[in-house]
Amino acid sequence: MTKNVRKKKSPGGRLLVHKAKRKTRNSHCRICGTVVQTNTLKDSKSGRHADRPYGGEICHACLRTTIQALDL
Numbered sequence: 741m742t743k744n745v746r747k748k749k750s751p752g753g754r755l756l757v758h759k760a761k762r763k764t765r766n767s768h769c770r771i772c773g774t775v776v777q778t779n780t781l782k783d784s785k786s787g788r789h790a791d792r793p794y795g796g797e798i799c800h801a802c803l804r805t806t807i808q809a810l811d812l
């Protein structure tokens with residue numbers, strides 16, 4: 741993995757390292773690949789994804805079908 745680091749010379753002659761901010765990426769469902777609903781503005785980890793089993797990893801539709809398939 742490449743680091744987003746750039747070396748810049750300051751006007752005073754010092755060599756500075758500028759680190760670029762990492763881009764955030766929406767989490768996707770492990771089964772169907774759709775974007776899972778998340779709120780990236782919340783600070784706490786529990787506030788960022790749905791509060792259910794596999795919340796933030798599997799979408800609600802896939803979770804429902806897998807649970808229904810296991811009950812049969």
Ligand SMILES: [Zn+2]
Pocket residue numbers: 769770771772773774798799800801802803
């Ligand atoms: Zn899904």
